[in-house]
Amino acid sequence: MWQYILRRFTYMIFTVWIISLITFAVIQLPPGDYVSTMVSQMINSGMDELPPDFEQEVRAQYGLDQPIYVQYYKWMRNIIRDGEFGYSWIYRRDAKDIMVERLPASFAISAFSVLFIWMIALPIGIYSAVKQYSLADYTFTLIGFIGLAVPNFLFALILLFISYKYMDQAMIGLYSQKYETAPWSLAKFWDLVKHLWIPVVIIGTSGTAGLIRTMRANLLDELNKPYVDTARSKGLSETTLLWRYPVRHALNPFISTIGWILPSLIAGELIVSIVLNLPTSGPVIFNSLMDQDMYVAAGFILILSTLTVLGTFISDLMLALLDPRIRLS
Amino acid sequence: MTTPLLEVTDLKIHFFTDEGVVKAVDGVDLTIERGKTLCLVGESGCGKSVTSRAFMQIIRKPGKLVDGSMLYRFKKDDGTDEIIDLAKLDPKGKPIRQIRGQEIAMIFQEPMTSLSLMHTVGQQITELIRLHTGATKHEARNRAIEMLQRVGIPKPDRLIDEYPFRLSGGMRQRAMIAMALSCNPTMLIADEPTTALDVTTQAQILDLMLELQNDYGMALLFITHDLGVVAEIADDVAVMYLGKIVERSDADTIFNNPKHPYTQALLRSIPKIAMQRDELEPIKGMVPSPFRRPVNICQFQPRCNQRFEACSRVEPVSTLINENHSVRCLLYEDVAAVHQADTEAVAHG
Numbered sequence: 001m002w003q004y005i006l007r008r009f010t011y012m013i014f015t016v017w018i019i020s021l022i023t024f025a026v027i028q029l030p031p032g033d034y035v036s037t038m039v040s041q042m043i044n045s046g047m048d049e050l051p052p053d054f055e056q057e058v059r060a061q062y063g064l065d066q067p068i069y070v071q072y073y074k075w076m077r078n079i080i081r082d083g084e085f086g087y088s089w090i091y092r093r094d095a096k097d098i099m100v101e102r103l104p105a106s107f108a109i110s111a112f113s114v115l116f117i118w119m120i121a122l123p124i125g126i127y128s129a130v131k132q133y134s135l136a137d138y139t140f141t142l143i144g145f146i147g148l149a150v151p152n153f154l155f156a157l158i159l160l161f162i163s164y165k166y167m168d169q170a171m172i173g174l175y176s177q178k179y180e181t182a183p184w185s186l187a188k189f190w191d192l193v194k195h196l197w198i199p200v201v202i203i204g205t206s207g208t209a210g211l212i213r214t215m216r217a218n219l220l221d222e223l224n225k226p227y228v229d230t231a232r233s234k235g236l237s238e239t240t241l242l243w244r245y246p247v248r249h250a251l252n253p254f255i256s257t258i259g260w261i262l263p264s265l266i267a268g269e270l271i272v273s274i275v276l277n278l279p280t281s282g283p284v285i286f287n288s289l290m291d292q293d294m295y296v297a298a299g300f301i302l303i304l305s306t307l308t309v310l311g312t313f314i315s316d317l318m319l320a321l322l323d324p325r326i327r328l329s
Numbered sequence: 330m331t332t333p334l335l336e337v338t339d340l341k342i343h344f345f346t347d348e349g350v351v352k353a354v355d356g357v358d359l360t361i362e363r364g365k366t367l368c369l370v371g372e373s374g375c376g377k378s379v380t381s382r383a384f385m386q387i388i389r390k391p392g393k394l395v396d397g398s399m400l401y402r403f404k405k406d407d408g409t410d411e412i413i414d415l416a417k418l419d420p421k422g423k424p425i426r427q428i429r430g431q432e433i434a435m436i437f438q439e440p441m442t443s444l445s446l447m448h449t450v451g452q453q454i455t456e457l458i459r460l461h462t463g464a465t466k467h468e469a470r471n472r473a474i475e476m477l478q479r480v481g482i483p484k485p486d487r488l489i490d491e492y493p494f495r496l497s498g499g500m501r502q503r504a505m506i507a508m509a510l511s512c513n514p515t516m517l518i519a520d521e522p523t524t525a526l527d528v529t530t531q532a533q534i535l536d537l538m539l540e541l542q543n544d545y546g547m548a549l550l551f552i553t554h555d556l557g558v559v560a561e562i563a564d565d566v567a568v569m570y571l572g573k574i575v576e577r578s579d580a581d582t583i584f585n586n587p588k589h590p591y592t593q594a595l596l597r598s599i600p601k602i603a604m605q606r607d608e609l610e611p612i613k614g615m616v617p618s619p620f621r622r623p624v625n626i627c628q629f630q631p632r633c634n635q636r637f638e639a640c641s642r643v644e645p646v647s648t649l650i651n652e653n654h655s656v657r658c659l660l661y662e663d664v665a666a667v668h669q670a671d672t673e674a675v676a677h678g
């Protein structure tokens with residue numbers, strides 16, 4: 001058991017490290033850097049007389065003239081040692097401050113999406129399997145396919161349109177006005193929760209559809225296993241026996257799916273937030289990538305990826321708790 | 330003749346599949362006596378498992394019990410008998426659930442998959458005990474340990490907290506038996522309980538079951554296609570072919586004086602008995618596809634070495650050739666008539 005956890009934990013650390021490497025490398029990939037973006041902006045805005053070694057100086061000032069591995073080393077060192085994520089050239093603030101401002105809403109949306117998905121997918125998946133080929137099963141399947149097929153951004157646009165047209169109020173934003181700039185508090189969090197359901201529903205729908213299929217298929221497999229006959233031959237009622245045996249077994253792969261659901265949730269959150277203009281990480285990441293504001297982009301991507309990996313780690317732990325075969329091996 | 334514990338008449342179970350209707354059990358008559366062992370034998374796929382599952386109403390989809398009665402003589406607390414037709418009970422209802430596990434218990438073929446690997450042996454046994462006896466957790470646990478000890482499991486107080494995947498096949502099957510017997514059932518169904526085990530373990534489990542039957546006095550329906558096992562344990566034998574019982578009698582009669590050509594062929598096909606006579610021979614021909622079973626003629630006729638012209642025209646009925654021996658074969662329908670005439674003559678005296 002502990003060995004299993006230790007092994008998973010080691011994988012997790014290793015994965016995060018690889019992710020940090022890739023993130024840093026990918027952000028450097030586009031030609032030019034922030035300084036060249038800045039220079040061209042200055043020229044565009046009418047400044048034609050720049051000192052000849054201006055570019056060089058700025059680069060040196062930001063450490064951009066050093067080899068990429070040195071830059072990477074310094075970046076990681078500052079994160080690990082001081083919790084500093086570098087400086088945002090666009091916002092002219094510490095990247096960390098922007099992240100503290102934006103990330104909680106992203107976490108909240110993702111976490112609530114997971115809850116939403118589970119709460120819907122689990123009972124419907126079980127019901128569809130038990131009543132296989134019933135009208136309800138077919139209906140859920142149909143709705144599920146629609147949910148899978150409609151892209152998040154389209155779904156968001158449709159909701160946006162409906163809310164403009166029929167509710168006199170756009171379902172945009174995450175906070176009421178009075179909390180918009182207020183510091184974090186319980187009241188602000190509650191306000192957030194009240195606004196959260198729109199992005200949560202949009203992001204959660206496709207995941208729900210997928211997970212209903214998973215749960216239904218898992219359970220259908222389990223329902224015909226001999227241990228179910230054994231349980232039935234004891235005289236247990238159908239409901240007791242369903243929850244105690246096949247559902248318990250079917251939960252296993254269901255929990256493993258958190259691993260693949262989290263990244264798609266994060267990606268979904270980014271897109272939906274851009275469309276609905278939510279004050280989460282999405283728009284910031286998008287802009288920082290466009291403008292090569294590399295420390296902001298790298299910081300966000302690193303934290304979000306780490307959280308995804310952490311989610312997978314938690315699902316591994318839950319698996320171990322649930323399944324004695326993993327726990328005892 | 331004593332009053333039977335279970336009297337099955339004209340039991341029919343059909344599977345309604347997309348490809349057509351499979352008549353897996355097609356008019357089975359059986360009686361099981363209190364405290365006796367009935368062996369149900371027959372080739373793979375002839376419907377033994379489906380028949381036995383019907384007694385507990387645990388037939389799998391798309392199977393349906395379409396006809397027949399299963400009269401179960403239930404002994405009430407005050408000592409009187411109540412006759413329950415198991416066929417009429419709702420498979421999800423309370424009455425059948427009270428019979429399952431408590432009156433009729435079942436041991437399945439696959440000890441590897443018949444226990445849940447996610448629950449400890451103890452959880453699975455105490456659950457049954459508590460369900461039917463209302464025992465406390467503690468009492469149920471003690472009872473479970475006692476049962477595990479009884480079936481010959483070493484260190485039962487340790488093993489009770491083990492998960493089945495940490496046990497050998499033989500140990501699992503012992504745990505299965507302990508579970509099945511933990512509520513003192515009146516009847517035990519064992520569906521090929523030793524097929525999945527190695528030969529040594531097979532013999533041990535078989536001995537154990539015989540011993541337990543002696544101690545607990547339950548009726549045993551033992552399903553197997555191993556006639557060697559049958560010779561060892563059976564009081565009565567029913568031979569099944571394609572969803573019907575083709576011959577039925579006490580074990581002595583079946584082994585020494587088999588009447589149905591199929592029974593005779595079966596006996597010739599087992600090494601232990603046939604070898605001495607140097608005439609081991611497998612039954613020729615194949616079991617026909619379940620969708621293409623001949624109707625209204627003798628089912629066994631295509632493979633029969635004693636068939637005659639009428640066999641492909643007339644469907645034989647089950648005939649009593651003496652009071653404890655019935656055969657479903659045209660060869661004996663005249664004999665039965667004669668027997669009947671004889672008894673009538675005696676009666677008229």
Ligand SMILES: Nc1ncnc2c1ncn2[C@@H]1O[C@H](COP(=O)(O)OP(=O)(O)OP(=O)(O)O)[C@@H](O)[C@H]1O
Pocket residue numbers: 344346351353371372373374375376377378379380389390391392554619
């Ligand atoms: N789920 C099912 N769908 C369709 N037909 C089925 C189903 N289950 C059983 N049958 C039919 O019932 C017949 C009898 O099956 P059963 O399991 O009772 O055989 P058996 O005598 O126990 O054989 P074995 O010795 O292999 O256990 C099979 O030939 C099969 O055609």
Ligand SMILES: [Mg+2]
Pocket residue numbers: 377378379520521
């Ligand atoms: Mg079988």
